[in-house]
Amino acid sequence: MEIENIKSDERSMEQTILGAAETLFIEQGFDKTSTGQIAKLAGCNQALVHYYYRTKxxxxxxxxxxxxxxxxxxxxxxxxxxxxxxxxxxxxxxxxxxxxxxxxxxxxxxxxxxxxxxxxxxxxxxxxxxxxxxxxxxxxxxxxxxxxxxxxxxxxxxxxxxxxxxxxxxxxxxxxxxxxxxxxxxxxxxxxxxxxxxxxxxxxxxxxxxxxxx
Missing domain, CATH: 1.10.357.10 (Tetracycline Repressor, domain 2)
Structure with a gap:
């Protein structure tokens, strides 16, 4: 059960990061958006953004x-x-x-x-x-x-x-x-x-x- 909860939390954070990226890309465009901004909006650190998605x-x-x-x-x-x-x-x-x-x-x-x-x-x-x-x-x-x-x-x-x-x-x-x-x-x-x-x-x-x- 604990492993399932961890996996669920990971999927949730992964989707949260993707949602934050979508919001910023559409509002600002690719060039003006940074992984730091994405992390801040998603409520996580920048390392997690790179962990789930590698690059902007x-x-x-x-x-x-x-x-x-x-x-x-x-x-x-x-x-x-x-x-x-x-x-x-x-x-x-x-x-x-x-x-x-x-x-x-x-x-x-x-x-x-x-x-x-x-x-x-x-x-x-x-x-x-x-x-x-x-x-x-x-x-x-x-x-x-x-x-x-x-x-x-x-x-x-x-x-x-x-x-x-x-x-x-x-x-x-x-x-x-x-x-x-x-x-x-x-x-x-x-x-x-x-x-x-x-x-x-x-x-x-x-x-x-x-x-x-x-």
Whole structure:
């Protein structure tokens, strides 16, 4: 029993350190975060951070991969069986949009780190590709079938995903400036974001709908 308690405490501290690293990386970025800061926020000494994760780079890779997987899983959660695209698009847009809304700093974090160290991030993207590939393959199959049936205009899976992601990400990248410049309250900005989500759904659906007379 005592050994089990020790192992449980170790797992708890390991997760606490990871959580502290996630908070600091997202708030400050990789360069401005130190293992000393991570240890302080986690309530442990710096040696424990190195004991569990060896380096700051290892911690960062774990945090970055976790966030990328979470973003992709929002698309993967949308089941295709029995749903046409008019019903799937609101789900795909909504799940991804709400993920960004609940993680307001994640968009700027991912973009900043992707541009900061392309070589290291490229290795991470290779690992993430295993989660994206099944999504793209499924999307392309469903899109091809919908095009054959005349339900939508031709579009590739990657184009559809890029359209959704770019439209969803933009409001959260400009939110701080937009809210300050227009002196908007949190309630007002929330209402704007909800309306924006509906506009994005309609924009994507308009792109997919067959042109009348064709």
């Amino acid at each position: 780079e290892k911690l960062f890779d774990l945090v970055f991969e976790k966030k990328m997987r979470m973003a992709l899983n929002n698309f993967l959660q949308v089941e295709s069986e029995g749903l046409d695209f008019e019903k799937r698009i609101p789900l795909m847009v909504g799940l991804h949009f709400d993920f960004l809304k609940n993680n307001p700093r994640i968009a700027s974090f991912l973009l900043h780190e992707l541009s900061r160290n392309p070589a290291r991030i490229r290795n991470m993207i290779d690992k993430i590709r295993q989660y994206a590939q099944p999504l793209l393959e499924r999307l392309n199959r469903d899109l091809e079938e919908a095009v054959k049936q005349g339900r939508i205009r031709p579009i590739t899976g990657i184009d559809l995903l890029l359209t959704i992601v770019s439209l969803n990400v933009a409001p959260f990248l400009i939110r701080p400036v937009f809210q300050t410049a227009l002196s908007l309250s949190d309630k007002e900005i929330e209402d704007i974001l909800e309306n924006r989500k509906r506009e994005i759904v309609e924009t994507v659906l308009s792109r997919l709908r067959p042109v009348a007379g064709n």
